[in-house]
Amino acid sequence: MRQAWIFLTLILVLGLPAAVRAETARQSGGELHFCLHGEPKTFNPLLVEEDASETIRYLTGGVLIRLNRQTQALEPGLAVSWKVSQEGRRISFHLRSGLRFSDGTPFTAEDVAYTLKALMDPQLHSPTGDSFRSGEGQVDVQIPSAAAVVVTFPAPVAGLERLFDQVAILSAHSPKKEMAVLGPFYVADYSPGSSVLLHRNPNYWKKDKEGKPLPYLDSIRLDIQRNRDIELLRFRRGEIQLINALDSESFDSLQKEMPAVAHDAGPGLDSEQMWFNQVPSAPLSEYKKNWFRTTEFRKAISMAINRADLCRIVFGGHAHPAVGPVSPANQFWFNSSLPVPAYDASGALRLLAQVGFRLEGGALHDSSGNRVEFTVITNAGNKSREQMATMIQQDLSSIGIKVNLVTLDFPSLIERITRTYDYEACLLGLVNTDLDPNSQMNVWLSSAENHQWNPKESKPATAWEAELDRLMRSQASAISDKKRKADWDKVQQIVAEQQPFIYLVNKDAMSAISSAVVGSSPSVLDPHAFWNAELLRLGGDLALGAQK
Amino acid sequence: MSPLQKVAAILLCTILLLMVLASIFVPAPYARQFRDIPNAGPSTAHPLGTDALGRDSLSRLLYGTRVSLLLAPGASLLSTIIAALLGSAAGLIGGWFERIVLALTDLSLALPWLFLLLTVRAMLPLDVPPMVSVVIAFLMMGLLGWQSAVRVICAATRGIRDSDFLLLARSTGCQPARLLLRHVAPNLRPLFYVQFWISIPLFILTEANLSILGLGVMEPMPSWGNLLRGFENFSALAANPLRLVPLILLVLVVMCFQLVLPSQEVTQ
Numbered sequence: 084m085r086q087a088w089i090f091l092t093l094i095l096v097l098g099l100p101a102a103v104r105a106e107t108a109r110q111s112g113g114e115l116h117f118c119l120h121g122e123p124k125t126f127n128p129l130l131v132e133e134d135a136s137e138t139i140r141y142l143t144g145g146v147l148i149r150l151n152r153q154t155q156a157l158e159p160g161l162a163v164s165w166k167v168s169q170e171g172r173r174i175s176f177h178l179r180s181g182l183r184f185s186d187g188t189p190f191t192a193e194d195v196a197y198t199l200k201a202l203m204d205p206q207l208h209s210p211t212g213d214s215f216r217s218g219e220g221q222v223d224v225q226i227p228s229a230a231a232v233v234v235t236f237p238a239p240v241a242g243l244e245r246l247f248d249q250v251a252i253l254s255a256h257s258p259k260k261e262m263a264v265l266g267p268f269y270v271a272d273y274s275p276g277s278s279v280l281l282h283r284n285p286n287y288w289k290k291d292k293e294g295k296p297l298p299y300l301d302s303i304r305l306d307i308q309r310n311r312d313i314e315l316l317r318f319r320r321g322e323i324q325l326i327n328a329l330d331s332e333s334f335d336s337l338q339k340e341m342p343a344v345a346h347d348a349g350p351g352l353d354s355e356q357m358w359f360n361q362v363p364s365a366p367l368s369e370y371k372k373n374w375f376r377t378t379e380f381r382k383a384i385s386m387a388i389n390r391a392d393l394c395r396i397v398f399g400g401h402a403h404p405a406v407g408p409v410s411p412a413n414q415f416w417f418n419s420s421l422p423v424p425a426y427d428a429s430g431a432l433r434l435l436a437q438v439g440f441r442l443e444g445g446a447l448h449d450s451s452g453n454r455v456e457f458t459v460i461t462n463a464g465n466k467s468r469e470q471m472a473t474m475i476q477q478d479l480s481s482i483g484i485k486v487n488l489v490t491l492d493f494p495s496l497i498e499r500i501t502r503t504y505d506y507e508a509c510l511l512g513l514v515n516t517d518l519d520p521n522s523q524m525n526v527w528l529s530s531a532e533n534h535q536w537n538p539k540e541s542k543p544a545t546a547w548e549a550e551l552d553r554l555m556r557s558q559a560s561a562i563s564d565k566k567r568k569a570d571w572d573k574v575q576q577i578v579a580e581q582q583p584f585i586y587l588v589n590k591d592a593m594s595a596i597s598s599a600v601v602g603s604s605p606s607v608l609d610p611h612a613f614w615n616a617e618l619l620r621l622g623g624d625l626a627l628g629a630q631k
Numbered sequence: 632m633s634p635l636q637k638v639a640a641i642l643l644c645t646i647l648l649l650m651v652l653a654s655i656f657v658p659a660p661y662a663r664q665f666r667d668i669p670n671a672g673p674s675t676a677h678p679l680g681t682d683a684l685g686r687d688s689l690s691r692l693l694y695g696t697r698v699s700l701l702l703a704p705g706a707s708l709l710s711t712i713i714a715a716l717l718g719s720a721a722g723l724i725g726g727w728f729e730r731i732v733l734a735l736t737d738l739s740l741a742l743p744w745l746f747l748l749l750t751v752r753a754m755l756p757l758d759v760p761p762m763v764s765v766v767i768a769f770l771m772m773g774l775l776g777w778q779s780a781v782r783v784i785c786a787a788t789r790g791i792r793d794s795d796f797l798l799l800a801r802s803t804g805c806q807p808a809r810l811l812l813r814h815v816a817p818n819l820r821p822l823f824y825v826q827f828w829i830s831i832p833l834f835i836l837t838e839a840n841l842s843i844l845g846l847g848v849m850e851p852m853p854s855w856g857n858l859l860r861g862f863e864n865f866s867a868l869a870a871n872p873l874r875l876v877p878l879i880l881l882v883l884v885v886m887c888f889q890l891v892l893p894s895q896e897v898t899q
Contacts, residue, residue, distance in 0.1 A: 392666050395666075396666060396669050396683070396684060396685070456758075458757045458758055460757060466860075469850060470683065470684060472850070473664075473684060473850045473851055474664065474666075474684060476662075476850070476851060477662070477663075477664050477851075487757070487758065487760070487761065487849070488849055488850050488851075489757050489764075489849065490849070491752070491753050492749050492753060495749075495750075495753035505757070506757060507757065507758075
């Protein structure tokens with residue numbers, strides 16, 4: 084008996100430290116699994132234009148300035164500090180010293196210069212570089228000292244420093260070219276059609292508050308899985324630990340089963356909207372074009388749509404009525420003085436009566452006696468849009484308007500809204516990833532292609548569109564954020580008054596994070612679930628859920 | 632008629648009767664949204680509950696049955712007539728004509744019909760009323776769904792091409808058209824019936840597939856196809872198993888059609 088006690092004590096004395104060591108190791112390591120929804124088209128961070136490559140760029144790329152997805156503030160990255168001057172034409176960086184790429188190549192100012200030259204090279208056709216093109220002429224990159232870089236653009240670039248969040252710095256000298264990275268992870272293996280394996284970058288510069296090197300994770304395996312249902316199934320089985328974006332149905336079903344893993348971060352940047360075709364050359368009846376060009380008609384339609392019901396029924400409460408082109412998630416640029424559109428069918432009828440429409444026998448007619456009826460098109464297979472359109476059908480029938488719904492395959496829909504203009508109204512969504520108003524220049528300028536209600540106008544068709552043009556150009560050339568905000572607030576106000584787009588809802592940013600992941604803090608900005616990947620680790624208490 | 636066939640026939644008649652008298656039985660208009668009770672379970676006011684938008688499921692089922700059961704047989708009849716004409720003519724005439732018809736059949740079988748239907752749907756004018764677009768959709772299915780039946784009918788015709796009664800008819804100077812209508816068609820009638828009956832569920836399922844892609848019958852009009860889309864929401868299905876009724880009805884109707892079928896052969 085005594086021998087047994089001695090034996091047990093020995094086991095405890097010898098075994099406990101080993102167990103503690105193992106637990107510590109487990110918490111600071113491990114392999115995180117989640118899914119990409121397509122094959123990454125490129126590993127060159129300057130050529131990224133789709134989600135899968137963007138995920139890899141975010142996890143591997145080292146940037147001079149990083150946008151904090153939680154606070155929406157800019158934070159120093161590879162640059163310790165920066166200064167914008169010459170009215171937004173010039174930016175000077177002071178770089179961190181002593182950093183190395185993942186393959187050991189030293190990081191120098193030459194790398195920054197090399198990256199920026201490549202970025203602005205017209206031969207490369209970098210989608211990231213397009214955001215920096217502000218005027219004719221070359222971009223000048225100077226290296227005044229080993230730790231300083233000065234970049235001068237031919238014309239002012241609004242929100243210049245924010246754009247550097249997308250620019251992953253390449254090595255000018257590494258034989259591994261773009262595979263040598265400065266971010267928390269590097270690409271260790273790629274099996275086409277199967278997975279991408281990222282390993283911890285041993286030379287990553289960041290450390291945690293206790294001085295421990297980051298990232299905590301040893302590796303991240305990104306399985307290529309297009310099917311969202313299979314992704315959800317694998318999450319339920321515990322085979323993957325993250326789902327970056329969830330729809331409301333998946334969110335609700337997960338929340339019922341495992342409340343701790345489903346996270347709704349609140350309204351995201353994406354919006355759903357409807358607009359009427361106002362193209363003068365569109366093959367539509369002239370009286371219908373007149374309706375669509377009438378501000379009161381558009382405002383009445385907007386008032387007669389019950390957005391609260393759309394949010395509650397179609398999105399299960401995981402959406403918010405949209406106010407305008409900027410979501411409340413965009414803390415700085417959102418015009419908070421604009422009222423949330425309220426459902427007011429009788430107010431809509433009063434507004435319509437002001438411009439000659441009248442309700443006769445339950446049907447609305449215009450001043451010439453034409454029955455008000457139009458067709459809304461949307462893309463086939465998108466259940467939530469079809470449901471929204473069906474609800475709008477009923478809402479508008481209450482003010483005597485007959486709405487037909489036609490779903491089209493996506494290419495046919497795009498053909499109609501961009502080339503033939505053979506449609507009356509369209510319901511679509513806008514995916515927004517950038518906070519800055521400049522990212523919406525291609526929507527609000529009357530000459531822009533994405534000015535959907537009347538694209539590529541040779542000159543503004545209305546006074547308010549001319550005013551939008553002026554304000555958009557003014558904010559783009561202004562340096563002071565205060566001035567830009569004032570201009571952009573005015574744009575939002577005009578859009579709310581004129582309703583060229585009838586904004587319907589802002590969907591919530593929802594994600595799923597396994598209880599095994601510690602350090603997560605879901606954000607409304609993309610990537611919602613892994614924006615702080617360097618701070619994530621595996622080994623959380625399964626009963627506690629994701630640590631907030 | 633066996634007892635099972637009688638049961639199937641009675642069931643089919645009941646469903647058809649319910650379909651015709653739908654407007655009497657429905658608790659609410661099929662498009663009306665009771666927004667306070669989406670995805671509700673069965674109740675006195677809504678015996679089968681409500682769908683995701685709060686519409687009465689029973690009303691939608693009865694009207695959806697009307698759409699699917701009226702138009703699918705129409706499409707099936709059209710495709711069977713085309714197949715009967717082409718297949719029996721090819722089988723009877725034989726030679727180069729048969730080779731051309733079968734080659735065309737093979738060619739059209741190789742075409743991606745789903746994409747063709749999508750293209751045709753996209754080319755239709757947008758201001759077509761929902762009912763007209765439904766008729767056009769089924770018409771397209773009927774015009775495009777004859778190929779497999781042609782091969783079967785052609786093979787059957789080839790089998791009777793050299794039979795004694797046809798030799799006798801030919802020797803008496805019977806013209807090809809008369810041969811086809813008076814001698815070949817009556818002998819192939821059971822096959823035509825079979826092709827007609829088995830095509831009905833096929834067209835119902837094709838419409839269901841198109842509806843799942845959002846290209847079948849347009850909202851708010853119901854059909855079995857767009858009712859089956861409710862199955863995408865598994866949690867709502869688990870909460871209200873009566874949502875399975877459209878599927879059960881579809882299976883039941885297809886089975887009843889198959890069971891009633893042999894009696895047609897016996898009558899020949």
